[in-house]
Amino acid sequence: MTPLLQVSDLRVSFGRPRREVLHGISFSIAPGQRVGLIGESGSGKSVTALAVLGLLSETAAVTGSIRLAVPDGDGPTGRQLEVTTATEKQLAALRGDAYSMIFQEPMTALDPTMKVGRQVGELLGLHGHRIPGGSRSRVLEMLREVDLPEVGRIADSYPHQLSGGQRQRVLIAMALVNDPVLTICDEPTTALDVTAQAKVLQVLDRHFTQRSAATLFITHDLAVLAGVVDVAMVMLEGHVVEAGPIREVLADPWHPYTKGLVATSRLELARPGERLPTVADHFDRSIPVQGLREVPVSWEHRARVPGRPGGGA
Template structure:
């Protein structure tokens, strides 16, 4: 097989030292009912070879953020402000032609539902080979050989034969492997995995996560892992970002956030998970209420309508009137003091978690 390399990227202006830097990102959608504030002032960094987990309920802005990085929103209905710099290249102001050169080549995404993300009209080999041909100038034969190579790499048996099969001929776990092969065919520097293990049984989930870790070690990719499952980020991620109502409410290393969470929302997420030591009949503890409408988000702290610890904050209306800021580095956007957070977690939350 002919060895092909990616075309060299043009020199980019100097930016953040981080491989991926997102600063004060705002994403708004215009609808008939009003303006949806899907992402509201989000900032984070990601280094090469590391994994960032992003967790939160549906509607918290996780997927919107990452689709913005890829430039996949409709420009006619979307307003984007802030800064996204990938390896020194500013993405928000990039042209569509520039983004097309980056998508699939320098950055790629594993979508949540492989059956809908894959075309039913083309074989998996053609779909895997298409971005390889586009970004490297490979021939059809070379693209087919590369597709077989990638299918073997992600653990598809009999890749020489199955390269000509269609998505409906694969199981859910195998389709997800095909999606991973397509995402990694050009060795991207940034891989975004949006709920890559949804609807898969636990055995296949573990295989997919192990595969992503092995491929990250081989290619040195930076990974953003979007998930509802804190068990997945505990196994995969180096750092963790907790999102709520389009904002980051807590961040730190995975160990810091899961061992000593500081935000009441994070406490709620951990408390709603089943525990191995719990009685089989013990009910889960859900977070009260529902996520807010992003057409008209709450004032102050967005979590205050659902928070059971507002009474601990000095000043009865502070949570309602003042938006808490997320500090740089380890921390949480909450008006509770560090001493209060430590005491509440130790006395109230930790005993519930077991």
């Protein structure tokens, strides 16, 4: 089966002189697969996501290969588009349609001068989708699907008239309105309170389950990742340092950095008066980071850093 997304030796650098921020990232995502990308701020997660859809600024230097499967009406065709050499017209035909992205800032990602119903509906028109009953009916259907109340009122509201959680669900509706085969979720719950976060995760999980859709879910929160994805990739300083089924990564982390992430997420084990664990308790930042050269498509076995005990990915 042709992967929806195939990334090989992806390297991204910025500035003069050039400073490399992604160091040979390689991974694939198959149809219906839920893959999580976790790491601290500055680890390269969002740069990876933006590179996949060709959304990096012109100041970025990108090498390696990023291939997206080109679907037809019935699914992937076997043809692939090389993102690093594609024209903007070719990318625009896929972005927001077969491939979409949910951004992490619900307060700023929406156009403040346009009613949200029109913003959701615009994506239908951009990709030429004709909907029985008109685009308005599809917009209201999507707003219901993301569990928004009074969808008619919501559609006729401006972003500033909605709460943060409601705005985030509008962004989700925009990303999913064209039934994408792969959705990139870039920390979609970061700016939300716990209640709104739970609602957003529930909406996403239900959509991916019902549509058998694939996702690349980006977060710095292991607890969030555990409830959404099947496979986890751990990023550190522009490298993927560990990858495997999410349950195995959480139950038996191999890389010291992953061990630190897991330890700091288990606050229920903390005792009154004791110092809370930190990543630094497990990971020495003075040691140079080594990354995985290739993350297998099947995910049948844990992927580890080459040349280390138990490695061989």
